[in-house]
Amino acid sequence: MVYLRALFITMLLLTTTFSMANSLDQLEKKLADLKGQVVYLDFWASWCGPCRKSFPWMNEIQAKYKDQGFTVVSINVDHDKTLADKFLQEMPANFSVIYDPKGKIAQQFKLKGMPSSYLIDRDGEIVSAHVGFIEKKKAIYEQAIKQLIQQ
Amino acid sequence: MKKSHLLKASLVMLSIILTGCSSLGVEPWERDLLAKDEMALSSAPLDAALDDHIYFSKEASSGGRSFGGGGCGCN
Amino acid sequence: MQLKQSTQLKSLLTTATCALLGSTTTQANELENWQFDTALMVYSEVDRVSAAEAIIAGERTYDNDQVLNLKLTLDALTGASANGAVAQPHVQTFTRPSGKGQYQADANTTPLDDTFKDTRVQLTGQWTQPLSDGYTWSVGGNFSKEFDYMSLSGNTNIAKDFNKKNTTVSAGIALAFDQIKPKGGIPDPLTPMIISDLISGYDDEGEDDDDGINPSSIASSDNKTTVDLLFGVTQVINRRMLVQMNYSFSQVDGYMTDPYKILSVLDINGISQEYRYEKRPDSRQKHAFYLQTKYHFEHSIIDASYRFMTDDWGINSHTVDLRYRIMLAGDHYIEPHLRFYKQAAADFYQPFLNQGTALPEFASADYRIGEMDTYTLGIKYGMPMKSGQKLAFRVEYYNQAPKNAGFTQPGVLAEQQIYESIDAIIAQVSYSF
Numbered sequence: 001m002v003y004l005r006a007l008f009i010t011m012l013l014l015t016t017t018f019s020m021a022n023s024l025d026q027l028e029k030k031l032a033d034l035k036g037q038v039v040y041l042d043f044w045a046s047w048c049g050p051c052r053k054s055f056p057w058m059n060e061i062q063a064k065y066k067d068q069g070f071t072v073v074s075i076n077v078d079h080d081k082t083l084a085d086k087f088l089q090e091m092p093a094n095f096s097v098i099y100d101p102k103g104k105i106a107q108q109f110k111l112k113g114m115p116s117s118y119l120i121d122r123d124g125e126i127v128s129a130h131v132g133f134i135e136k137k138k139a140i141y142e143q144a145i146k147q148l149i150q151q
Numbered sequence: 152m153k154k155s156h157l158l159k160a161s162l163v164m165l166s167i168i169l170t171g172c173s174s175l176g177v178e179p180w181e182r183d184l185l186a187k188d189e190m191a192l193s194s195a196p197l198d199a200a201l202d203d204h205i206y207f208s209k210e211a212s213s214g215g216r217s218f219g220g221g222g223c224g225c226n
Numbered sequence: 227m228q229l230k231q232s233t234q235l236k237s238l239l240t241t242a243t244c245a246l247l248g249s250t251t252t253q254a255n256e257l258e259n260w261q262f263d264t265a266l267m268v269y270s271e272v273d274r275v276s277a278a279e280a281i282i283a284g285e286r287t288y289d290n291d292q293v294l295n296l297k298l299t300l301d302a303l304t305g306a307s308a309n310g311a312v313a314q315p316h317v318q319t320f321t322r323p324s325g326k327g328q329y330q331a332d333a334n335t336t337p338l339d340d341t342f343k344d345t346r347v348q349l350t351g352q353w354t355q356p357l358s359d360g361y362t363w364s365v366g367g368n369f370s371k372e373f374d375y376m377s378l379s380g381n382t383n384i385a386k387d388f389n390k391k392n393t394t395v396s397a398g399i400a401l402a403f404d405q406i407k408p409k410g411g412i413p414d415p416l417t418p419m420i421i422s423d424l425i426s427g428y429d430d431e432g433e434d435d436d437d438g439i440n441p442s443s444i445a446s447s448d449n450k451t452t453v454d455l456l457f458g459v460t461q462v463i464n465r466r467m468l469v470q471m472n473y474s475f476s477q478v479d480g481y482m483t484d485p486y487k488i489l490s491v492l493d494i495n496g497i498s499q500e501y502r503y504e505k506r507p508d509s510r511q512k513h514a515f516y517l518q519t520k521y522h523f524e525h526s527i528i529d530a531s532y533r534f535m536t537d538d539w540g541i542n543s544h545t546v547d548l549r550y551r552i553m554l555a556g557d558h559y560i561e562p563h564l565r566f567y568k569q570a571a572a573d574f575y576q577p578f579l580n581q582g583t584a585l586p587e588f589a590s591a592d593y594r595i596g597e598m599d600t601y602t603l604g605i606k607y608g609m610p611m612k613s614g615q616k617l618a619f620r621v622e623y624y625n626q627a628p629k630n631a632g633f634t635q636p637g638v639l640a641e642q643q644i645y646e647s648i649d650a651i652i653a654q655v656s657y658s659f
Binding site for chain 2: 046047048077079080083111114
């Protein structure tokens with residue numbers, strides 16, 4: 001019995017460490033797959049107000065520029081995945097979502113606020129970043145994307 | 152004398168807070184609970200306004216949480 | 227049906243507010259920028275004051291996170307309140323504040339002035355906007371009017387976030403100008419209330435509508451000014467906990483006497499000989515220290531606060547407030563509330579004056595500045611509605627227990643209850659949409 005429980009706990013620990021490492025691996029793999037494309041990397045959470053406002057816009061740019069080698073990749077930092085899923089039901093995303101419940105990716109990127117967005121060029125280099133989503137700056141955000149695509 | 156003590160104590164408090172607190176807190180992506188409406192310091196402002204009005208008119212104290220009540224001839 | 231009605235109400239309110247603000251077009255999505263909170267409260271004391279208060283508050287968020295808050299408050303008050311005189315073994319007769327007519331208090335009962343009747347309208351506006359470098363600036367104003375009172379105030383506040391927004395430091399100032407125009411005028415303080423048979427006989431209607439001038443009046447109105455300073459620090463402790471510490475200073479200058487309050491003048495046998503109008507100092511300096519914390523457990527939130535207030539009238543007070551929100555299924559919640567309050571008496575508080583001794587410089591028998599303990603027990607129940615609206619009910623019981631601050635009651639007064647406790651019920655409905 002004790003033996004069984006020890007085994008169970010070891011397995012649990014292994015799976016959690018695995019899934020913790022997993023979010024970082026997932027992103028690495030995703031970015032490797034998207035090499036040669038311009039990527040808009042966005043960190044969001046269900047509890048973040050401006051994130052909600054950014055979703056329709058991200059759907060829009062994804063649709064508008066996908067044929068020119070552009071992809072939106074989002075990273076959800078909700079502790080509880082069910083809250084993220086509930087958000088996505090109200091606010092469907094037509095771009096991919098990587099779940100980072102332990103904040104492993106967020107930690108690596110040293111986020112300064114929510115939402116945080118990064119623009120990655122075709123060589124996989126981060127060229128710009130911004131914190132927050134301000135309605136009035138949508139044109140500026142889009143301009144930066146357009147420029148990078150045309151480079 | 153009493154006042155200067157008070158001032159000193161507040162200054163010491165403030166410096167402890169400003170230095171000691173830089174190690175406290177959360178990362179921007181860890182605000183899931185703090186971002187909830189019900190975790191705001193004033194999560195029910197109308198309840199607070201109604202309570203302030205009652206207690207301002209029935210007791211001798213006001214203020215502290217925000218600017219001290221008043222605006223009525225009830226006290 | 228419900229949903230439709232609520233949407234209609236919201237659009238109506240939005241249109242009305244926009245019209246008031248002078249913008250002519252109401253776009254469809256303008257609705258989404260507004261959040262309305264409403265509340266209706268009834269306060270009722272056993273045998274004394276009853277009040278009803280309604281609030282409607284609108285909050286509009288603009289694209290750059292600027293926030294406009296507008297609030298309209300209406301309240302109505304009726305009933306009887308203690309006039310400051312002590313109970314006697316005989317019937318007592320008092321002159322109404324207008325100077326016309328009289329009212330009586332039965333033997334062995336706390337004298338209550340049943341003239342109390344007022345309605346108040348209050349308008350509040352606040353504008354808050356983020357500036358660069360983590361600064362937030364706010365400015366607001368307040369106007370309030372009731373039958374015998376007018377208040378005008380303005381405030382401004384600046385806050386700065388440090389340390390990934392985990393620490394916020396703020397400073398603010400508020401200035402207020404209040405004018406009181408009591409019924410019958412401002413009575414000459416510490417002079418006897420004139421109770422003349424010439425002043426028309428006893429009227430039992432409990433109304434005091436005459437705009438008469440009380441023979442004791444020395445002016446028709448008076449005013450006061452208030453300067454409030456507020457300094458605060460808010461600190462996030464961890465993912466579940468935050469703490470706020472405030473210090474506030476308040477300087478009030480001007481007329482702070484209650485023109486409707488009197489003191490009994492007793493002989494050595496405790497028998498009332500006359501009544502004199504009260505008098506309070508014309509300056510008051512208050513300091514308040516406030517500490518609040520919130521802690522988020524897995525399925526509940528505790529909200530605890532403590533306030534210490536001290537002033538140069540000699541009033542020290544302690545307030546503890548505890549709220550515990552228990553989250554239930556489907557975003558319903560239940561929130562028990564406990565509040566304890568304890569105050570020491572003002573230096574010039576005395577329950578009565580003694581005949582044959584020199585008049586003090588200041589005197590008031592208003593139990594609200596005497597020694598007192600109060601507590602509040604309450605419960606709130608909240609629930610979400612179909613599409614984002616919120617409904618909540620709150621019921622509270624409030625008890626005030628005035629205490630003897632060390633005064634001996636001479637002669638017949640020893641038999642009288644002069645520190646009568648007061649019970650009140652508070653009921654409230656809130657609706658947000």
